[in-house]
Amino acid sequence: MSEPPGAALSLAEAPPPTDAPSRPLAAQRVQPLRRPGRWIVTAVVLVLVTQILHGLVTNPFYQWDRFRYWFLRPAVLDGLLVTLEVAALSAVLGLLGGVLLALGRLSGSPVLRAVSWTYTWLFRSVPLIVVLIFLYNFSALYKTLSLGVPFGPAVVRFDESKLATDMTIAVVGLSLNEAAYAAEVVRGGILSVDQGQHEAAAALGLPKGYQFRRIVFPQALRSITPNYVNQLIGLIKSTSLVFYVSLLDLFGSVQSLGSTYPGDIVPLLLVATVWYLILTSAVSVVQYHVERYYARGATRTLPPTPSRRARAALAGLLARLRREAAV
Template identity: 90%
Template sequence: MSEPPGAAVSLAEAPLADTPSKPPAAQRVQPLRRPGRWIATAAVLVVVAQILHGLATNPFYQWDRFRYWFLRPAVLDGLLVTLEVAALSAVLGLLGGVLLALARQSGSPVLSAVSWTYTWLFRSVPLIVVLIFLYNFSALYKTLSLGIPFGPAFVTFDESKLATDMTVAVVGLSLNEAAYAAEVVRGGVLSVDQGQHEAAAALGLPRGYQFTRIVLPQALRSITPNYVNQLIGLVKSTSLVFYVSLLDLFGSVQTMGSTYPGDIVPLLLVATVWYLILTSAVSVVQFYVERYFARGATRTLPPTPLQKARAGLAALRARAGREAAV
C-alpha cells in the first residue's frame, strides 16, 4: 500500500519536542519596563533631596539652638502635661462616646434625641470656644450643688476652686471628643452584619452580653482605625489648652519664645518634632491593635515591620543567588 506523497518523514528531519529552541537564560520572563514610574521616582527623590538639603544648610533653622532646647526641663514638663491631658481626655471621651452611641441606638426617643442633640452641638461649636466658655464658667455659676432636683441642696462646691486649669482642659477636650467618638462607635456597630444581631437574639442572649461579646469585638475592627485617627487629632488639639492658662508643650514653647524671641523658629521646630514623635507612637500602637483584631477576619495577618525587613532581605539574597548561578 503506497503512502501519500510527503507523508514519510525521516527521523533526522522530525523536530524533537524536548529540544529547547533557546538557552534557558533566554527563556526567563523579562519584567515589564515602566519608564513613567522611574521618571516619577527620580523626580520625587530630587525634590526630597532638595528639601533635606535646605533643612540641613539653611542657617535660619538654628539647629544648634534646636538641640539646646529639645530636652530642656521646661519643654519636658510641658510634654508631660500634654500626655496627661491627652490620655485623660481620650479615656473619658471614649467612654462618653460609647454611652452616647448606645443612647442613640436605644429605643427611647428621649435618649436618642438627647444623644443626637449633644453630638450635633459639640461637633458644631469650635473647641477653642468650648474651652474659653468653660474657663469663664464661674461667671455664670459661682457654686455647684448636689441634692434633690428643684429642692434643697445637700452638698455645695465652689466652682472657682473646683475648676482648675487642668480640670477645664480635660473636661473641655473630653466633651468635644465624646461627640466625635459617639459617631465612630455608632458607625462601627452599624458595620456589623445584621445577621449577627439576629443570631444572638435568637439564642436568647442578654442584650448586654450580645453587645460586649458578639457585636463589640466585630465592631472594633472598624472602630479602631477611625478612633485612632481621632486620637491623633486629639493630641494636636491639646495645643489649644494654652488659651486656658495651662502650659502644655505648645504653651511652654510659646512662653519661652516670648522670653527668647531670637529662638522662636528652633522652639517651634522642637514642638513640631515632639508632636511628630507622639503621633508616630500612636500610629505604631494602631498598627498592632488593628493586627490583633484582624485575627479570624483575614487569612493571613499583615506582616510587622520586622517581618517585612526579614522578607526583603530574604528576597534580595534569593535574587543574588539566582544571578550568581546564571
C-alpha cells in the same frame, strides 16, 4: 465512516519538523515588564526629597544647635508631661462618653436618641477653642454648682472656682468635644457588625449586655480602632489649644520660652514639632498592633509586621541580585 472535508490536515499542510531542540522551560528567562514612567516619577520624587532634606540640614535659619539645646530641657519636658496627661485623660473619658452616646443613638428610647443626637450635633458644630474659653469663664455664669431636687432645695453645693482648675478645664473641654466625635466612630463600628450576629446572639437567649460586651463590641473594634486612632492623633494636636486657658502644655511651654528668648522661636517650634511627631508615631505603632490583634478572627493569615516586611523585601532584593549575577 468518511471524514468531512477539511477535518484533518494533509501531509502537505502539516508543519515541517524541526531538528533544533527546544529550550527547557526552566532555562527560559521571563522578561520583566518595563515601566519607564514609574522610574521617572521615582527619580523626580527622590530628587525633591533630597533637596528638601538638604535645605533642612544646611539652612542656618533653623539653628539646629539651639534645637539640640532645647530638645530635652526641663521646661519642655514638663510641658510634654502635661500634654501626655491631658491627652490620656481626655482620650479615656471621651471614648467612654462616645460609647454611651452611641448606645443612646441606637437605643429604642426616643428621649435618649434625641439627647444623644443633640449633644453630638452641638459639640461637633462648636469649635474646640470656644468650648475651652467658655469653660474657662464658666465661674462668671455660675458661682456655685449644686445637686438637689429640680426647682427645689439643693442638697449639696460646690464652689465652682475651687473645682475648675486649669487641668480640669482642659480635660473636661477636650473630653466633651472628643465624646461627640467618638460617638459617631463607635456607632459606625457597631452598625458595621453583620446583622446575623445580633440575630444569632438573640436566638441563643443571651442578655443584651452580654451580647454587646462579648459579641458585638469585639467585632466592632475592627472598624472602630483605625477611625478612633485618627481621632486620638487629632486629640494630641488639639491639646495645644489648652495654652489659651492658662495651662502650660508642650505648645504653651514653647510659646512661653519663645517670648523669653525671641531669637530661638524657630528652633523652639521645631522642638514642639518633633515631639508631636514622636507622640503621633507612637500612637500609630499602637494602632498597628491593635488592628493586628483584632484581625485574628477575620483573616486567615495575619499581616506581617514592619520588621518582617523589611526582611522579606531585603531577601527579595538579594535573590534578584543573585539571579542577575548568574546570568
